[in-house]
Amino acid sequence: MPGLQTTTGYLNDAFSRDHIQELVRSRHVFAPGKPLKEGLKLVLKAKPAVYRFLLPYVEELPASFRETLRNLVHFALSTKPPTTITFSWAPAYDYELTIWDAPDTARTKGGITVLLKGRYPGDVHPVLRQAGARARRKA
Numbered sequence: 001m002p003g004l005q006t007t008t009g010y011l012n013d014a015f016s017r018d019h020i021q022e023l024v025r026s027r028h029v030f031a032p033g034k035p036l037k038e039g040l041k042l043v044l045k046a047k048p049a050v051y052r053f054l055l056p057y058v059e060e061l062p063a064s065f066r067e068t069l070r071n072l073v074h075f076a077l078s079t080k081p082p083t084t085i086t087f088s089w090a091p092a093y094d095y096e097l098t099i100w101d102a103p104d105t106a107r108t109k110g111g112i113t114v115l116l117k118g119r120y121p122g123d124v125h126p127v128l129r130q131a132g133a134r135a136r137r138k139a
Helices: 002-014 036-043 048-060 063-078 126-138
Strands: 085-091 096-102 111-118
Touching: 002 036, 002 048, 002 085, 036 048, 036 063, 063 085, 063 096, 063 111
Parallel strands: 085 111
Antiparallel strands: 096 111
């Protein structure tokens, strides 16, 4: 878990009001049909160890989650001005994804918040563990 907390900190910094403009010209890496991992590689280019930690976890996410996150980032980088994103992670038995979008007001800027819940990195879901065990027995 500390690794995911650290990773979300780097993502939050990259998508903050102070740094998001740096990503706008590269939003094409989050375009439809592009893999999320390539966009994350760009965002975390200065932190290759963080990227190497995050990549296996991202690859374990359901494909629908990866596509939703990729599209969300592409959208946020395509708005004028770009929409900031705050990422958070919490442990959970199954994967969950909650997204909310707070609009700008006359007094404050809004933004998108993403809460991703899931198992600890490397913690195989019991259903998959059982399926793998059955497959090994059949072999």
